[in-house]
Amino acid sequence: MVFAERQIRAALTVLALSGLTLTTLQGTAGATAASAATASATAEPSPVASIERSTARALARSLAEPTWHKQVANAALAAEEVDLLPLTARSAAKSARDFRSTLVEAERDIAAAKGLGATDVGSLLQVRLAGKPVSESALTKTSPLVASAPADDDAGVVIAYDTAGNAHELSARKAPERPVYVIGVDGQEALAAGLEVIDKELAAKGLGTLSAAETTRSAAGTAGTAPAGSTGSAASTGFWTTRIKSISVADLKEPWFKGDAELFTLVTGFGTDGKVRVDTVTMPYVDDEDTTYYPGQILVNWSNYKYNLADAVLMEDDGDTNYSSLAKALAAALLTITDQGAYIPLVNAIIDAMPASWWSDDPDYVDSFYTLARETTGSRTGASANARMTVERYYVSAL
Structure with missing residues (x-):
């Protein structure tokens, strides 16, 4: 039975992330070099992880517009997980409309990568808020970071992006001290x-x-x-x-x-x-x-x-x-x-x-x-x- 267990675990590797903490980013984001952050991630991200990462960066850039950021913040505080397509559809903000065009393409790519192309499936990409509880006022005043799950099971860091598209390293050890938006698939x-x-x-x-x-x-x-x-x-x-x-x-x-x-x-x-x-x-x-x-x-x-x-x-x-x-x-x-x-x-x-x-x-x-x-x-x-x-x-x- 021990051998069988080892065989199973070798075949189906467990994602060994026990948590998420912000190492160089406390309060206001302190940028690390994008190249260093990217190097710490895997060189061959999976199709879904790659799509999630590019979507996270696009969302982070769009949050530079205060009105849109407030709408995202309110939605993330009101629900544990928020579908992005309906959220962008309800917004009149220009950055939300621009982000939606990227999102529609990402939705198609996600469905194809998961083998769901011919299946009637709703919107798949969601955003949720990670980190310690925070008020609406504090959330909207905090420089936003948007992350996605790393592709590498053994990754020691998670990559997050700011509104300028710069990459930051988040430690994979414990929850961050500040709020972080996380992009993921509606499981x-x-x-x-x-x-x-x-x-x-x-x-x-x-x-x-x-x-x-x-x-x-x-x-x-x-x-x-x-x-x-x-x-x-x-x-x-x-x-x-x-x-x-x-x-x-x-x-x-x-x-x-x-x-x-x-x-x-x-x-x-x-x-x-x-x-x-x-x-x-x-x-x-x-x-x-x-x-x-x-x-x-x-x-x-x-x-x-x-x-x-x-x-x-x-x-x-x-x-x-x-x-x-x-x-x-x-x-x-x-x-x-x-x-x-x-x-x-x-x-x-x-x-x-x-x-x-x-x-x-x-x-x-x-x-x-x-x-x-x-x-x-x-x-x-x-x-x-x-x-x-x-x-x-x-x-x-x-x-």
């Missing part, structure tokens, strides 16, 4: 669209259907105790599921300045046709580590599976995942696995299908649960001892 919007891409790709390859998401939604109907003599098949009387009563994660491997986590699960097993099946399950309610959530969410619909066993791999999207490429890689790896007449755990096949070279900011491996059975109930700890969930058998009755 929940991107994840929802990305899992739809994965579902469609896998379904086209015969490795699943869209029924997993539909099952979760439909489970709000009549559910409870199965009728006497029920076999658990997807008959007209309903079907058996495994439902999550509670779940907690010790380490979400998510830097605080990136906002809430975007957790999702790949549930795998052999479908009723004997082929490998993958169902995606999103967990938008899991925001913080060391917090127990009680979702009552369906994890496995057993009527979709041939055997009485399935695996679950929990992952967290750090923002740079290309979902189209991920789906194709999963399909290529899993199509080579055939039904041998007995259940085969599929966790390792999923992990091996995701080379770290695809991302600078990898989708983090959170934990995995091997061989969940239809009869499994009670508390289970993941193979990496990072996630813990309590599950129950749950019967969904036909309407």
Whole structure:
């Protein structure tokens, strides 16, 4: 198990930023040389990180106009995360209109870089305020800095820009003493669209259907105790599921300045046709580590599976995942696995299908649960001892 853990962590590198602090910038920004700041970042930024960085610099320049800066400040203080496209659309400031033209192009590039080009997805780029709490007056009087997440997992600094476009180094150790705007991708919007891409790709390859998401939604109907003599098949009387009563994660491997986590699960097993099946399950309610959530969410619909066993791999999207490429890689790896007449755990096949070279900011491996059975109930700890969930058998009755 130790070897497996090392293999997983080598394949899915964790973004090792524990925080953000301003080293040379306290109060008014004291510029460091742009070349030195750039040199401390990686030479090969990922596509998404590169777009975020250029957007951050463009936004920083636009904030030189006081009226627009005040509008951004008010929005950032009123909400944890602010969609930039609607915000620019509501502003009459010239710098906001100029920035919007850059933003529209960046939105298209982000969607393409994440493999969402053909998907109906809303605006993806957001801004949020990092640092200690501050009043509106103090925020608008402070010379603004705009940062984005570094592309390098091992970066010791974060690059931020001032209104002149100059680069500044922010230490990656603790929260800054002054406010900093942070540009990032709307993780929940991107994840929802990305899992739809994965579902469609896998379904086209015969490795699943869209029924997993539909099952979760439909489970709000009549559910409870199965009728006497029920076999658990997807008959007209309903079907058996495994439902999550509670779940907690010790380490979400998510830097605080990136906002809430975007957790999702790949549930795998052999479908009723004997082929490998993958169902995606999103967990938008899991925001913080060391917090127990009680979702009552369906994890496995057993009527979709041939055997009485399935695996679950929990992952967290750090923002740079290309979902189209991920789906194709999963399909290529899993199509080579055939039904041998007995259940085969599929966790390792999923992990091996995701080379770290695809991302600078990898989708983090959170934990995995091997061989969940239809009869499994009670508390289970993941193979990496990072996630813990309590599950129950749950019967969904036909309407």
